[in-house]
Amino acid sequence: MDENVKESIEMTRELGKSCFFNSDGDEEKRKLGLELLLEAVKKKDPEASFLIGRLILGGKLTTSDKDPADRAVSLVCFAANHGYMRARTFLNLYCEARYHAEVGKNFPPQEGPLTDFEGKPIKIDRRGVFTPVDAVLKYENGKNVLTLSTTLDFCYLDSDMENKEILEQAVIDGIMDWEGEYEVFGGQKLTVRILLSLDSNMFDHITVLPVTENLIDAMHSVNKVLVTEKQKERAEILIDKKRSFAFLGFKWSVNSRKTIFLKSKSGRFDDYDEMKHVAKHEFGHALGLGDLYESMVDSLPGVSRGTYAELDGYAVGHKDYNLVMCDHNGPISNNDIEMVVLAFSENEMQLYQPEQVKGRISTALGKGN
Numbered sequence: 115m116d117e118n119v120k121e122s123i124e125m126t127r128e129l130g131k132s133c134f135f136n137s138d139g140d141e142e143k144r145k146l147g148l149e150l151l152l153e154a155v156k157k158k159d160p161e162a163s164f165l166i167g168r169l170i171l172g173g174k175l176t177t178s179d180k181d182p183a184d185r186a187v188s189l190v191c192f193a194a195n196h197g198y199m200r201a202r203t204f205l206n207l208y209c210e211a212r213y214h215a216e217v218g219k220n221f222p223p224q225e226g227p228l229t230d231f232e233g234k235p236i237k238i239d240r241r242g243v244f245t246p247v248d249a250v251l252k253y254e255n256g257k258n259v260l261t262l263s264t265t266l267d268f269c270y271l272d273s274d275m276e277n278k279e280i281l282e283q284a285v286i287d288g289i290m291d292w293e294g295e296y297e298v299f300g301g302q303k304l305t306v307r308i309l310l311s312l313d314s315n316m317f318d319h320i321t322v323l324p325v326t327e328n329l330i331d332a333m334h335s336v337n338k339v340l341v342t343e344k345q346k347e348r349a350e351i352l353i354d355k356k357r358s359f360a361f362l363g364f365k366w367s368v369n370s371r372k373t374i375f376l377k378s379k380s381g382r383f384d385d386y387d388e389m390k391h392v393a394k395h396e397f398g399h400a401l402g403l404g405d406l407y408e409s410m411v412d413s414l415p416g417v418s419r420g421t422y423a424e425l426d427g428y429a430v431g432h433k434d435y436n437l438v439m440c441d442h443n444g445p446i447s448n449n450d451i452e453m454v455v456l457a458f459s460e461n462e463m464q465l466y467q468p469e470q471v472k473g474r475i476s477t478a479l480g481k482g483n
């Protein structure tokens with residue numbers, strides 16, 4: 115955006131804020147402030163979008179929308195996805211609160227080793243030189259702990275590529291985001307730990323390939339040897355869109371090779387936040403999760419709001435969710451971790467929606483946690 119245009123939008127918003135929030139009972143001043151803020155929203159200002167969204171959610175502003183909360187959440191979501199950090203924090207807390215209000219209360223906390231929906235103990239011990247991500251579930255000191263460990267092998271086609279340090283740190287931090295305390299299978303606490311190493315060895319790693327011009331050229335030549343039209347079509351789309359994706363072999367399994375193709379919008383790999391969030395999403399694929407978003411190109415129908423109670427708290431649109439496998443900026447939910455547990459215990463990819471050849475819809479969905 116033109117710097118002058120940007121500046122004028124910022125001025126509109128700042129003036130709007132000052133009039134609206136410091137009106138001291140002056141109704142005209144407040145009205146003028148609101149008009150200016152709405153003007154800034156129209157011009158796609160993230161902060162103004164956040165402020166208006168919050169005012170609607172707080173009941174301080176009424177709208178003619180059929181569902182004012184929906185409109186408000188989409189405004190906050192827009193702000194969050196355009197780099198306004200306060201909106202991101204607010205949106206994540208808002209979704210989590212809604213999730214707990216809708217489904218969390220149904221599950222009293224449970225003690226003891228982790229069990230599945232039928233009450234059967236879950237065992238995970240996936241280790242060895244042919245498992246790119248090792249997964250071990252242990253019950254220790256009264257706690258269920260799932261440890262996921264992997265080695266990252268950064269593979270550079272351009273030896274003089276700049277910003278390697280930013281890229282590597284972003285990928286590491288995005289993957290480490292999966293660590294945390296979760297509640298799965300009906301209120302059972304589970305701690306997820308991630309162990310990362312950077313020692314390259316033959317088999318036991320996740321390859322991270324930055325999608326650079328050199329890589330694109332190389333892949334175009336590989337593409338000439340792909341046999342079927344369908345393979346070609348798919349490869350063309352992935353390469354030409356230069357988007358990030360994870361390659362998990364023909365079919366994801368604990369043993370399948372895992373490669374993350376990492377794109378950078380600017381092509382310079384200098385946007386830490388962008389790469390961190392993309393790496394977080396792609397690592398979800400390495401852990402056996404499918405995509406949650408709707409996509410015509412990939413023949414993904416999407417998941418309509420109201421289909422699964424455990425996703426609804428995170429809904430920010432008809433088929434949009436503030437969740438990592440839908441929008442890479444989104445958080446990781448209890449349900450996502452439940453699906454990771456099932457992926458590694460059943461050795462089967464866990465899908466949110468039907469996908470070609472990949473597998474079946476996860477049994478974690480529709481259970482309300």
Ligand SMILES: [Zn+2]
Pocket residue numbers: 395396399404405
């Ligand atoms: Zn994806």
